Amino acid sequence: MRLEGRLFEVLAERGEQVTAGTPIVSWDPASVTDPDMDRTILVVLMDQAPDSIVSPAIGTDVVAGDVLFTQE
Numbered sequence: 001m002r003l004e005g006r007l008f009e010v011l012a013e014r015g016e017q018v019t020a021g022t023p024i025v026s027w028d029p030a031s032v033t034d035p036d037m038d039r040t041i042l043v044v045l046m047d048q049a050p051d052s053i054v055s056p057a058i059g060t061d062v063v064a065g066d067v068l069f070t071q072e
Helices: none
Strands: 008-010 023-026
Touching: none
Parallel strands: none
Antiparallel strands: 008 023
């Protein structure tokens, strides 16, 4: 089963400036019922200078409200 964007609600528009704590996407992991489907979510940060972003979250499990990125 491919989700093709279903089950996700986009809360921020493309180009919208957001601040820490602003929800940008919402989804319910329990809605993915295929046991063979990984519930890992990839977060990609673009348009930043190389090595200007630090992430304490790389390689960890996170919960709502955790800081994903900081800028040096």
